[in-house]
Amino acid sequence: MNFQIEFTRAPIVAPAREVSKEIGAQVDFWGIVREREQGRAIAGLCYEAHEPMARAMLAKILNELSALHDCDEVYFIHRLDFVAVGEASVLVRARARHRQAALRLTEELLNRLKADVPIWKQHVAPR
Numbered sequence: 074m075n076f077q078i079e080f081t082r083a084p085i086v087a088p089a090r091e092v093s094k095e096i097g098a099q100v101d102f103w104g105i106v107r108e109r110e111q112g113r114a115i116a117g118l119c120y121e122a123h124e125p126m127a128r129a130m131l132a133k134i135l136n137e138l139s140a141l142h143d144c145d146e147v148y149f150i151h152r153l154d155f156v157a158v159g160e161a162s163v164l165v166r167a168r169a170r171h172r173q174a175a176l177r178l179t180e181e182l183l184n185r186l187k188a189d190v191p192i193w194k195q196h197v198a199p200r
Contacts, residue, residue, distance in 0.1 A: 074139035076147040085161045098172035104163035116199040117157040123191040142178040144169040
């Protein structure tokens with residue numbers, strides 16, 4: 074499986090790349106900042122990461138998941154710094170021959186991201 078891991082401080086833009094004629098499924102998950110966190114209104118979230126460690130952990134997770142789910146390609150991008158309500162903080166794009174592999178890999182990657190990857194967020198109160 075090929076994968077690409079990116080971190081950015083700019084708004085996330087989905088990459089436009091040619092797709093193999095063998096790909097039958099593309100799953101795009103966009104994590105969007107909600108207007109309320111823990112019952113309180115927020116202006117957005119501020120994300121920090123230990124980038125080298127986060128990249129290494131994501132690569133390890135993706136290598137493990139590739140043995141379980143037959144995906145051809147995964148694109149992962151996460152924003153850092155301030156992300157306003159309504160904007161995307163993360164995009165995961167999984168491509169596979171069959172939808173089940175792409176769906177399962179995406180869900181498991183997101184669960185592992187929350188549990189194992191050194192990315193932290195803080196709520197930013199509205200002004």
